[in-house]
Amino acid sequence: MAGETGKEAMVICLDVGPSMNQAPAGHETCLETSIKAISRILQRKVFADSKDEVALVLFGTPNTGNELAEDEEYQNITVAKPMGPATLDLLEYVVKDIQASNISADFVDALVVSMDLLEKSIKGKKFSTNRIVLFSDLGGEFSDDQLEPIINGLKSLDTELNLIGPDFDAEDEDDDEDNKNGMADGASNVFHRKEKTPQQRAGEALMKHILEAVDGTCYSFSDALGALSFFQCRSVKQTAWKCKLEIGPDLKIPACGYHKTKEGKMARSWGSTYIKGAGKEYSITNVRSYHLNNEEETEISQDDLVKGYRYGSDIIPMSKEDMDNMAYKSGAKCFKVLGFTKADNIKRHHYLGDGTMSFVSDPGDQAAGVAMSALIQALYETNMVAIVKKVYSSRSQPRIGFLSPHIKAKYECLYFTELPFSEDVRQYTFSSxxxxxxxxxxxxxxxxxxxxxxxxxxxxxxxxxxxxxxxxxxxxxxxxxxxxxxxxxxxxxxxxxxxxxxxxxxxxxxxxxxxxxxxxxxxxxxxxxxxxFKLERVVKKKEDKTGENLWKDGDVNEGAPAKKPKLDEDGDFTMESMAKGKVTEVGTVDPVKDFKTIISQKHEDRFTEAAKQMQERIRSLVLDSFRDQFYDKAMECLKVLREESAKLGEPDMFNSFLKEFKETLTEKNKTNFWDKMYTESLTLIDSSESSETKVTKQEAKKFLEGEEKKPKDEPVVQEDDEPEDLLAMM
The missing domain is CATH 1.10.1600.10 (Ku70; Chain: A; domain 4)
Structure with a gap:
């Protein structure tokens, strides 16, 4: 009955008899452990949206409910749930409704009932696997007159038999030690391994014979809990992505791509469900509305909304039609080699995407197999990788990645891993x-x-x-x-x-x-x-800039003078100085104040570090400025940096920065800021301002003038004449 659907038909056969419900206080019984294991089997199938079908058979029940029951045969065996998909209702029944009984039933008869149920359930259906899972400690009475028919029946149905019960390999002398240390994996209580009875040993001998004959497997109760604690992923039959690996205009290799690894996600969001009540099902739906940011919170229709993108100080509206027209057209699907490079040039932190694909040649094309093998071997021998452009379909965005060779004894393939575009890379600079x-x-x-x-x-x-x-x-x-x-x-x-x-x-x-x-x-x-690396507790200063210390009375005696408020380092008291913590770097909000605060900290010599940060702020303010939006702020920073550099004996550092900055302004076409510096006469620090430099006044003046400047009365061309529309610029 094997098919290609990947579906499984499973019959779970559970013993609820008296031997399954015996354990000392504080220990789990075999029945409790079995129920936990069965619930995990069902969890795997329910939450993975599995198409497998499950049936549940209980033996040792007070009543009898199976199609083979007749006279005195197959008694106290109940088909609790016929074959069907695993559901939460079945899971709830297993967890809440299964009860232990004081009636013992024949586990061999239960196997026969399970086989009969399985045979009738799979007729007309296609399953890739048939399975019977028996949960029992084998402590009840049994008959062995149907032994050979059972073995032949399991073989004819091509059915796998799994027994979850006592540990066949455990010795009695080890039982006490196991009871001391044996915690069932995932269980909340210690699992008790009781001493085996003669009846149980006879049942083990019979099941060993059956399992060996049908090549079945056996797990102890504790081992099964650990193995079943893992949730399986949704099984999906992979469909190959067929394409042609293009290497130049004249070489195209038919190839098939399969997902090797992919990010595991929940089969569904489970964000919406339904509530049962009074015979009705009340659906939970999401309602979304849009409102203006005003006092009335005026609601507007979604049709009246349009996306907007900030362009400088303006917001440019972009309708869906505009975005569709301006969207990049990737063209037809392709898998094209752009070039080759050494494998060492691909860094591990450049790997992108949510998975890896493996590419092989088209199975039906022998010539493609030879060409693909030659490419794989060549890449491997030269330690090279191929940089490729991948477009899944005409509606997909293009991806860039690399193909690396993967060679094993039985197969070879190319692994595709996505790489970032330049705008995907973020450079973060940390202080040394x-x-x-x-x-x-x-x-x-x-x-x-x-x-x-x-x-x-x-x-x-x-x-x-x-x-x-x-x-x-x-x-x-x-x-x-x-x-x-x-x-x-x-x-x-x-x-x-x-x-x-x-x-x-x-x-x-x-x-x-x-x-x-x-x-x-x-x-x-x-x-x-x-x-x-010793850690030391930092003791806070006794006096801090807090309201309690600032306005605390100096003496409890009447007429005693109150303490004066503690002043900041500049001698001025402000509420801001109370709330603000220690400044450690030059920020973007108020760089001038941050810079002055850092260099005024007398217990630390941080001028060099602060000056470098200030230089970076000046560069970013000018280069990132839309027109002259941040020029005034940058000019203020530059003046403060020049003043403090001359005052603290660091003129050469400022002069070196200004020379590099002048070249940067020329390269980035920001000469209008240099014009502003010329107007403000902001140039190099000369020897008359600081004795630490050898730059003369004439050299400083010549540096500022540079190329021939325009007369001051000549009208400056306004940048407002430049096109403001993004589409016009494009």
Missing amino acids: LSANKKHQPTDEQLSAVDDLITSMDLFKSNEDEDDEKEEAFKPKLTFNPYLQRAYQCLQHRALNPNDPLPEIDRVVESYLEPPKEVLTSCEPQVEKLKKL
């Missing part, structure tokens, strides 16, 4: 630690940090079954804890709408913790860091 010698780390401190990073290596922090080191948090084995926690909360909210959200699942929480081996290996390095 060398600006303050107190903050420069020593060689011993740097070495200690290197040792800490080395000790936290994840590539050899876990041990596999053969006690060999392996990588921790492998992407193939690591699941997204965000999705797991979200689905846990969704299930709880659906089944318990009035209760608070539950604590985070222990298995999910374990994924947020570093491996124990890493914590152990890095502990000495952490202690070393504590000694090398």
Whole structure:
């Protein structure tokens, strides 16, 4: 019955008899653990929007409800839920309605009922997998007269058999130790491994024989909880993106692209649902309205809205038609090589996009396979990558990326990874630690940090079954804890709408913790860091600029004079000086005041650092100014920087900056600011103003004049004559 749909037909067969409900106080029973495991199976299917179908069979029930029940056969076995898609109703039934009983039923008969239900349910349907999952501790009585028919039936139906029950490999002498230390993964209580009875051992022997005959698998209750704590992703059959890899006008290789990795997202937003009540379903809908920013908050229609974009001080309206006409036309779909470069030129922080695609040649084209293989081998041998332009369809925006070779023993392909355009790259400049010698780390401190990073290596922090080191948090084995926690909360909210959200699942929480081996290996390095990087508590000054200290009475005795308000560093008291904290950098709002505040801090020599920041502010104000919008502010900053540089004996620093700034203004076509400097006679600091420079008055005057200037009475061409419309400029 195998098909290509990827659907699974599963029958869950659960023992609710008395042996499943025995455990000391404070321990989980086998039934409680089984219900938790079944709920996680259903969670995986409900929240992944799976098309799988599930049926539920209970044995050990007081009543009997199955099609094979006749006379004294197949008694106390109930088909609780026929085959169908997993739903929240089924999940609620499993969590809330399954009850333990004091009646024991034959688990072999339950297997026969499950097989019969599975065979009848899959008729006329296509499933890729048929599965029966039996939950039982095998503690009840059973008969083995149908052993061979069961084995033959499972084989003929091509059905996988899974048993979740007692640990076959556990020895009785280890039971006590397990009871002390055994916490079922994800369980809130200690799972109790009780001593096996003779009846249970006989059931184990029978199930071992069946599992070996049909190549089935067995999991202990605690192991199953850990394995089922992971939420599977929605399974989707991939459709190849067929294209032609263009390498020049005469070479086009038919290729197929498949998603190798992609960002995992929830199958649906779950943002809207419905509420049941009085036989009706009340839909939750979103209503959006638009209002003016006035006192009346006047509502307006969406049809009266138009997008606007700021252009300088103006806002330019852009209708949908304008945006469609001005939008970039990417053309037909393509996958074109733009060039080749060394793999070392592609930096890891340039990787973009939400996934990676793998490209192979068209399976039906032998010549394409030879050409693709030659390209892959050539890129690998030369350590090169191909820069490509990718357009998924005529309605898609173009993407730029690189193709890197990937060669394995059984296959080879090209990996496509997206790269950023120039406007996607953001450059952030951080001040150097060398600006303050107190903050420069020593060689011993740097070495200690290197040792800490080395000790936290994840590539050899876990041990596999053969006690060999392996990588921790492998992407193939690591699941997204965000999705797991979200689905846990969704299930709880659906089944318990009035209760608070539950604590985070222990298995999910374990994924947020570093491996124990890493914590152990890095502990000495952490202690070393504590000694090398000492933390000292900063004691606040007794007197601070607070209202309590400023106006506090000097003496409780009548007639005693009150203390005067504490003044700021310039001798003036302001409320602003009380509220403002310590200035650490020259900002953009009031750079002049920030600059003066920093250089006035007598306990720190920060003039060089502050001057460099002030220079950057001047550059940005002039170069980013729309016309002369920020020229006055930049001129004020320049005057203050010149004055303080001459006063504090740093004229050469200012003069070097002014020479570079003049070249920048010429390159960026901002000579109108230089005209403003000429009018203000703002030039180099000469020797008459500071004895620390050798620049003469004549040299300073000549530098300011530069090329021949226009007469002052000549009318200056107004920049208002330039076109203001963005479309006209384009």
